[in-house]
Amino acid sequence: MTVSAAQRKSFPLVTAHTGCMETLDNTLESVRRGIELGADVIEEDVRVTRDGVAVLAHDDLWPAVGGEQIRISQMDFAELRKLEVEVDHAGKKGIISFRTLEEMLEIIKPSGKIANLDLKTDEAINAAAAVVDKLGMLEQVFLSGCEVDRAREAEQRQPKLRKLLNADVKLFTSIPYEQAVSQTCQDALETSCFGINIYHEFITPALLERAQALELPVYAWTVNDTKLMELYADMGVASITARNVEALVGLRMKRRQT
Template identity: 50%
Template sequence: MKDRFPLITAHSGSMNTFDHTVHSVQMALQNGADVVEEDIRVTRDGVPVLAHDDEWLTTEGEHISLSQLTYGELKELRFEVTQGEQRKTIQLCKLEDMLPLIQASGKKVNLDLKVDESIEPTTALVKKYGLLDYAYLSGCEADRALLAQKLNPEMRRLLNTNHNLFRTLPYRDALVQTCEEARAASCFGINFHYSIVNEELMDYTASLELPVYVWTVNEEELMRKYANLGVASITTRNLAALVQLKSSWGL
């Protein structure tokens, strides 16, 4: 057992809440998360909103692309979403709706960018709320990470792993290239799907001082495995189980 537990990162929609809602953020902060993860897209007029997908179906049955609407147009729309057996009508939230909650909590936020256009307006809001030390970007494979470095070098970022490398190259070659990409874009760490991570990877990234963040781990046995490997963060929807595991370590 390691003497340091990974950061507990709450995936959007943890605690059986709906993704991309203020309630989801509030519940994560109130129930033991160190970091809250949210997906970010931007409207046509550059307003960052909490959303994984660009295409949505309104309660009126209209298919819309949020990137083609201004925020003024988008805020008038409602969307019926399903999560598990639950259904709910929601309005898409602005990033600016959640940042004051992060600011007040003293916790951190992982902003998972879905498009390049979100880099600058997202960083501008992070600066506005004085959260440069409490926020970082993810969703950045090599090209986006390099662009983020060029546009806003002061904004911290994780490299997101290109899984195709691990499908097409020998494992060691894919690992070396991934770490080279992270260092080229001055990323402070690397975001891996947990299935890629093993002791070889942990040893190699440690030698380069590149912390390993893993997503999305919902099974308790896997949480224990990756905590014992020494990853820096575990992203989960099963927040209560990860908090309980941390407690069992006496931390």
């Protein structure tokens, strides 16, 4: 593929995956690190406690320090905030306490960055919207974690919140690729999503051409290899999500200097 000088100087949005660099996932340290490194977008996972508080977490079930198994969805936040849990994920181990979405957005707001809220349950739609509304951050937030059913729910419950359609991996592995592309674009339009969030290995020029023709930017996740970052940047994706934010920001700086 031939890449023009203009394409090389333009660059996708840099999205810091939760747990970027050496931080633990779903921590305020991760949020701050992404901002410090120069990411445009900060991604964190969102779940909801029994009493409706939006918290940063990927899973519902956690091993608390001391051996007890706890479920976020079955606890009030006042109980949850007293606990520490053990983390063993993405090659990193540690102990964390749960932080709220509100705490995250209070850090994001003055930075001018964008928050990508990866919803893990339908209940997180209204809980996230309440925090966004409270802080007046409608223009600084969008939702991900929305496959077609959740995207429809989000559109019905909170139509003011922008959202990406999460491309269904099963769709791309069960039917011909062209059909999967067509269905994904159709689903994004029908659910009023502003773009498509897709695992990077399913991205091809054909997908990008179809999506761009429909004014649906394509967000690629999760890319940590520098050569792949270069590949997808040259292909014209709108955003690259990475844990290795330092390498991605470095590539952006290099491109802008040439």
